[in-house]
Amino acid sequence: MNIKDGALSPTISGGWEGSLRVGRGNPLQKMPPVLPSNNLSFPRLILIGTVHGDPRGYDRAMRLLSHLQPDLVTVEISWFSLRYRARQGRGWQRLLARALEGLPEQAAGHPAIRRLRAQVGLPFEVRAARDWCRGREVPWRPLDLGSTARRHLPRYGRELLTPDNLRVLLEAGADGRLEDLVAGQYRRARLAYLRSPWRLFPPSGAETRRRERFMARRLRALAGRGGRVAHLGGWEHLVPWQDDGGLWRHLEELGPLRLLLSEADVLEAALAVTHVPL
Numbered sequence: 001m002n003i004k005d006g007a008l009s010p011t012i013s014g015g016w017e018g019s020l021r022v023g024r025g026n027p028l029q030k031m032p033p034v035l036p037s038n039n040l041s042f043p044r045l046i047l048i049g050t051v052h053g054d055p056r057g058y059d060r061a062m063r064l065l066s067h068l069q070p071d072l073v074t075v076e077i078s079w080f081s082l083r084y085r086a087r088q089g090r091g092w093q094r095l096l097a098r099a100l101e102g103l104p105e106q107a108a109g110h111p112a113i114r115r116l117r118a119q120v121g122l123p124f125e126v127r128a129a130r131d132w133c134r135g136r137e138v139p140w141r142p143l144d145l146g147s148t149a150r151r152h153l154p155r156y157g158r159e160l161l162t163p164d165n166l167r168v169l170l171e172a173g174a175d176g177r178l179e180d181l182v183a184g185q186y187r188r189a190r191l192a193y194l195r196s197p198w199r200l201f202p203p204s205g206a207e208t209r210r211r212e213r214f215m216a217r218r219l220r221a222l223a224g225r226g227g228r229v230a231h232l233g234g235w236e237h238l239v240p241w242q243d244d245g246g247l248w249r250h251l252e253e254l255g256p257l258r259l260l261l262s263e264a265d266v267l268e269a270a271l272a273v274t275h276v277p278l
Helices: 057-068 079-101 105-109 111-120 124-133 147-152 155-160 163-172 178-194 204-223 249-254 263-273
Strands: 043-052 072-075 140-142 227-236 255-260
Touching: 043 057, 043 249, 057 124, 057 227, 057 249, 057 263, 072 124, 072 204, 079 111, 079 140, 079 147, 079 155, 105 227, 111 155, 111 163, 111 178, 111 227, 124 140, 124 227, 178 249, 178 255, 204 227, 204 249
Parallel strands: 043 227, 043 255, 072 140, 072 227
Antiparallel strands: none
């Protein structure tokens, strides 16, 4: 589910990351290192799986892009979403502040509200792609279709950012730190990578399949032009789905490198040990 393009129920603060079924055991111990230390060995196409709303996402993306040194960065967001957010962003922030006025002071720090704040802001994937590419003569591009955003973004002001919806989020949302919840989603993503194909709940529909095919065609064409392409998108698109959908299915033959954004933490630790500045 692409929360950047608005495909999110007003009373839910997470995406498809929470809908995958996790089996027993601890296969994470078998997870091999997937981040090469030499960026010359990277393939032409690199798919970076993110958890939308990751509070450390911007810094992680900046570190990872600096290590990967792509010639082009793409983001799972549409031109429509970018333009709509540019027009409505300040108004959304005012609505959110107004809705919080009638809630307890600590509500602003609740994980569900923090996720909501990230959802109505400019996604960290976009900000990182824009900022990293700026000054390096490296282009970045939005990659997604705009149909989902056209349906859902107009609902933000009248449904998502209301006091009643914020109260529902607070009542239904998980407790704990947002950072810990996001870390749990990255663990879930690693399980999905190891135990694919996975079944999404609900199963992907016709529009979702069309989006996946569209993004795959664009990535295939861009990777075919030469240079290295790094794509930032939700991790759930990077595992095979049981119903034969999914971006990964359409790109598997190209042999792209799949990374989780949290791999940036491993990179940071490795560089710290060798005293190499980021």
